[in-house]
Amino acid sequence: MFRTPTTTFAAQKPGTIDLEISDPVLMLNEVARRYETAERVLMEYVDNALDDAEALYRANGGAYPYPIHIDLTINREQRAVSVQDNCRGMTRETLERVVRNVGESQKRGQTWVNGRFGFGVHAFRAAAESICFQTQHAHGSHFALELQRDQHRGIKEARRRDEPFPSDSGTGCLVTVSGFEADWFRAVTAVSLQTEIETHFERLLARPDLHITVREAGGPLLVCRPFDYALVEGPILQRELFLAHKEEIYPVKICLKVARETAVPRPVSFFARGRRVGAAADMKSFMRKSAGKTSVWSHPHLLGYIEVGEIVQPIINRDDFVRTQGRTVLYEALLPLEAELKLLLASVNQQQSEATLDQFSAAVQQAVTAVTGDAAFQVAFVAAGDRRLVVGENGRVAVNTAHPDFQARARYTRQGELRPTDRLNAYLATMLALATLPVDDQSTPAHLLHAQAELILSLEASLNAQR
Numbered sequence: 001m002f003r004t005p006t007t008t009f010a011a012q013k014p015g016t017i018d019l020e021i022s023d024p025v026l027m028l029n030e031v032a033r034r035y036e037t038a039e040r041v042l043m044e045y046v047d048n049a050l051d052d053a054e055a056l057y058r059a060n061g062g063a064y065p066y067p068i069h070i071d072l073t074i075n076r077e078q079r080a081v082s083v084q085d086n087c088r089g090m091t092r093e094t095l096e097r098v099v100r101n102v103g104e105s106q107k108r109g110q111t112w113v114n115g116r117f118g119f120g121v122h123a124f125r126a127a128a129e130s131i132c133f134q135t136q137h138a139h140g141s142h143f144a145l146e147l148q149r150d151q152h153r154g155i156k157e158a159r160r161r162d163e164p165f166p167s168d169s170g171t172g173c174l175v176t177v178s179g180f181e182a183d184w185f186r187a188v189t190a191v192s193l194q195t196e197i198e199t200h201f202e203r204l205l206a207r208p209d210l211h212i213t214v215r216e217a218g219g220p221l222l223v224c225r226p227f228d229y230a231l232v233e234g235p236i237l238q239r240e241l242f243l244a245h246k247e248e249i250y251p252v253k254i255c256l257k258v259a260r261e262t263a264v265p266r267p268v269s270f271f272a273r274g275r276r277v278g279a280a281a282d283m284k285s286f287m288r289k290s291a292g293k294t295s296v297w298s299h300p301h302l303l304g305y306i307e308v309g310e311i312v313q314p315i316i317n318r319d320d321f322v323r324t325q326g327r328t329v330l331y332e333a334l335l336p337l338e339a340e341l342k343l344l345l346a347s348v349n350q351q352q353s354e355a356t357l358d359q360f361s362a363a364v365q366q367a368v369t370a371v372t373g374d375a376a377f378q379v380a381f382v383a384a385g386d387r388r389l390v391v392g393e394n395g396r397v398a399v400n401t402a403h404p405d406f407q408a409r410a411r412y413t414r415q416g417e418l419r420p421t422d423r424l425n426a427y428l429a430t431m432l433a434l435a436t437l438p439v440d441d442q443s444t445p446a447h448l449l450h451a452q453a454e455l456i457l458s459l460e461a462s463l464n465a466q467r
């Protein structure tokens with residue numbers, strides 16, 4: 001990837017040309033621009049801490065050998081955020097290589113960790129001035145190294161710190177990103193970071209002995225917790241696919257839930273190695289393939305995750321997948337699920353549609369009572385018959401919502417919710433005025449027409465005001 005040339009001479013071997021990057025700082029800062037929020041930038045540092053914790057987890061037979069703590073602290077005055085872990089830390093050599101050898105990841109080929117680019121630590125360049133690493137490894141001392149966003153040469157080598165590294169294990173890493181641009185930092189709060197961690201690392205947070213906390217200096221400590229799908233009532237669609245690709249079998253885990261009651265905002269998301277890549281509906285590459293598109297994947301009642309494993313690789317800022325044949329295999333395997341989801345969602349849409357029709361009929365009733373001043377006029381919505389509206393003997397008025405004239409003016413969201421339109425309100429005002437206009441013996445046709453016009457306009461105004 002991006003390697004700072006060790007010499008400025010042209011070719012190393014006669015007859016060959018070597019790649020060189022004339023301005024690595026410019027290049028790195030431009031690549032970092034792909035990050036869109038400070039929270040997402042900061043997740044790279046949590047990601048690295050989790051990768052290091054993963055090494056401990058694996059070496060210990062699939063359990064953390066001691067409670068892992070990853071703590072984020074916001075310092076508003078300095079527009080800084082620090083991420084501290086109590087994992088293995090880095091030796092001085094590793095620390096200096098991380099800063100010097102951009103694009104060199106020791107993790108490449110280790111399928112159990114997320115890192116692969118050797119770019120994550122440079123994410124701060126998107127929005128902040130500097131980064132400071134403090135670290136201690138079991139086979140080393142406590143070192144600190146600081147890097148400015150615009151620095152190319154003359155970066156001071158790691159300096160030894162006399163005090164012990166401030167973690168319970170005595171080892172770990174403390175990364176502080178400082179001087180965030182005000183515009184980026186404004187939205188950063190302990191809660192925004194907690195939310196990002198809970199969504200981004202949802203699949204890992206459920207493990208015992210992993211604790212991630214966030215605190216703003218002087219504020220309360222927020223503990224990040226996993227999302228519990230079992231608490232959401234509604235049908236669940238759980239699958240494990242085994243996808244064949246290039247003579248290998250790749251498992252993909254799917255857990256989708258159609259929430260019966262009020263929707264919990266947890267749009268179906270793709271995860272890779274327990275890290276969220278993005279909401280299915282936000283992944284352009286997936287939406288291009290999908291037939292149901294956002295009406296399925298961003299349905300407010302649909303939640304869950306798709307853990308994709310190794311069949312696809314995230315792009316450098318990890319919010320989409322690299323275009324590969326594996327990606328096509330994955331998407332094609334997921335598309336048949338849409339038909340099942342559509343069926344489950346159709347029943348939610350039906351309930352939703354009935355609920356909004358009820359709400360709308362209550363609003364219409366309110367408008368009629370307000371305008372006529374007569375509580376005896378009772379309006380109900382029915383979905384039957386050929387007539388637009390039926391006036392009962394008891395003065396009750398039934399509006400036929402199934403009539404083509406009603407339907408032609410009604411608008412429904414993809415989730416089946418009725419959206420009253422100006423045209424629908426004008427139609428209802430006209431129909432109801434005909435049904436509710438009081439007639440007495442003295443009324444002349446001119447009086448009647450005038451009163452009717454007045455009633456139509458008042459009802460229409462009252463209905464529009466209810467929206």
Ligand SMILES: Nc1ncnc2c1ncn2[C@@H]1O[C@H](COP(=O)(O)OP(=O)(O)OP(=O)(O)O)[C@@H](O)[C@H]1O
Nearest residue numbers: 048049052089098105115116117118119120121173
């Ligand atoms: N908290 C940490 N604990 C231990 N080592 C770390 C930590 N943070 C960074 N490192 C070291 O720094 C290296 C560079 O991190 P960086 O995030 O840039 O690359 P990566 O994680 O290997 O790949 P990616 O760019 O995909 O994240 C890591 O490979 C790891 O060796």
Ligand SMILES: [Mg+2]
Nearest residue numbers: 047048115120
């Ligand atoms: Mg990384």
